[in-house]
Amino acid sequence: MDRRKFLKYSALSSVGSAFVPNFLFGLNEKLEGSSLRKPKLVVIQLTGGNDGLNTVIPFRNDQYYRSRPTVAIPSNEIIRLDNELGLNPKMEKFSRLFKEGYVSIINSVGYPNQSRSHFASMDIWHSGADVNKQSKTGWIGNYLDVLDKKSHHALEINKQLSGSLKGESISGMAVQNVGRIQRILHEHGGLLAQDEKFPVGEDNNSFLYQSLIDINQSADYIKEAHTIKTDNVDFPKTKIGEKLSTVSQLIRSGIDTEIYYLSLRGFDSHVNQRKSHDQLLDRYSSAIYHFVESLKKSGHFKDTLILTFSEFGRRVSENGSKGTDHGKGNSVFIIGENLKQPGFFNDYDDLNSLDNGDIPFKVDFKNIYSDIIREWFEESIKGIIFSRYKSLEII
């Protein structure tokens, strides 16, 4: 039995209760102290394949306008960031963050032999594994597993858990379930009543009981620790705004969660793309701006890094329905206070040398994950990311 399990079991058998309320958490706090840096990561998944070319736009590029007679954004509307690249006109708030030096934009992110299937590509981004080394766990789940974390150290603001947060022996937690989890655990004759003798062992039934106790502890912890229930800025009343408001509340509560995960869906813009896509970017831009403002006010922004990705970019040429189909390389945003390379990490490639009509990938997304683990969390990638990369020197 390893040390962690021993601690858990001995705590249980000596106290004889599922509720070991803050015994373990208290211990952690004492060990860590309050002066140490407590890095947080917020991951925002744009589901459906965000059209990177209409998000970060090469407004001087003829090829862009030739390929997209109806979908391209007129160059006079674009928010210019430098002489070549600009942002979708709906991203004015996001551009303020960029101009403050809080944003690093990495273009042409993808992976070798990229899949154009939502399902397969999302699975690859979630797992953090190579295309040929498919995995049943996700990179954040691996992080929890390898570093012996608890469920609540990675929270998804959702009702179900995404593949990224699935670990082998421990997974993150879908936070909109906390109330539900508690309700279920306390029903049925008080399944986890005090002074219960829980099965302890290496068998699967003990594993289920042990998982329940973990879940219960994490749910209790979140509920207890989540003391701030008000906003310190006016978050937009959109789904993404509400989700980021929740994350801000949790962070400001001082809860020891390290990773937050949320998604914004609807980016699969095959038909009449302009209006719906612009609206999604508007919601993203506004919510993220207020989120940063909120954390700046409370002093948490310096410890928070925000990663935004999508499972793939879209084709350079528009399709016959005023939309765009599934493509490959895409832009990734990293937002934080003290980035080493704010601004553009790299240019777009020449749109004339495409990979089968798609933006070819130049930066492997796993390189970004790897930098986050090593440079942001200051941990080894061993057991979390399975290929080695040289640092991009962004974070």
Added chain:
Amino acid sequence: MTLDDSDIIHLLNRFGFGADADSLISYSAVRFQEQMFPKKGAELNWTHDIGALKAQSIQNMVLSENAPYEKLVLFWHHYFACIIDKSKHAILFSEVIRKHAFGNFRDLLLGVSKSAAMLHFLNGKKNKAGSPNENFARELCEIYTLGEGDGYSERDVKEIARCFTGWKYDDTGTFYLREKQFDSGMKTVFGKSGRYTGEDVIELILSKPQCANYLAEKIYTFFVNDRLSKKHVFEIRDCLMRTNYDLKETFAYIISMPWFYSDQNKMALIKSPIELIVGLGRTFRLKAAKENNWFFVQKLLNHEFYKPKNVKGWPMGREWIDSSSLTLRMHLPQLIFGTNDIDFEVEPDLDQSPGSNKFMYLKDRLKFKADWNYFLDNSKKVSPEKLWFNNKASDVANRIIKGHKGAISKEYVLDLLSLPEYQMH
């Protein structure tokens, strides 16, 4: 070998979807063995909508009079993980599995390799002489026969890919060889050279003990225990090799062994979501308000027919468990029986636009009707605690069982179904 009640419950848990009172009373092991191995499963009239087909796949298991057969079918769907979008391909794939589920592994492997579903999924149809696509060759070795890196080299993968060049399927999903695209040159596989075809390579693979060992491990994990006993895995491997991969004989061997019924193997496995749902379906004779509810419940629990996460397949055992899934699974009976309205939500498909509520709300989608009279009649013959927990209830479960007085009530049954023990078999 004489089997007691607990042994028969165990047998029906593993080669079936749980024991019921009647079979416990009437089954002797000998009879069970006879009934267990029919030549072929029931003929099915497949529906041609992929969603409805997924619903039908589960309904077959709920309604079947031959649960052991359906359990084998489920095993092979796990074993040959394949993502299939077209109903036509899915039906043909299922037919191959149903035809050979208890037959010979060689025929099954060859049938699956030649199926339109597999040729599409692992890019076999793009594999041509001069421009080979190695995807299928690699997964054939790694996932379907030998196990990762066991008994083959990168060079072997390249050469094996050449042997499968020209494999195609036509509009009806029927396999054919396009001679022009077949690489007829010399290939060297596992150190032997010849003008091998795909069929030849499958023979070469089957002749390797690693293949029998890999299959034996998968069988043991699914039907016996996910903590492998090397000794018993070797026995299964030897049986596969001795019988030239005869599945019927191999499964008959397993259920004739005393170790299969050992205490540590009983109630040792965590049910997959489909095993959980089918078990409930059979015990309570569940009827869906709408047929597609059988599909919806697969989506809810992330165990969807023809849609494993990737080529590695659906999760197994503990991999199914996280905070959301475990609480959902424990709560599933109440959702299905409509006694609780907690708002579970299903993750919509990735390409779904916001605001669309195709799968967002559960209210109507989880309506099933349970036949309580049927269940109560049965529970008078054999208690549900005995059938469901097989003498393995924990102290927690026993407290709840002992705290119950009087006749079996719906409330009490829901308490039992919500115990972690019900997640086990």
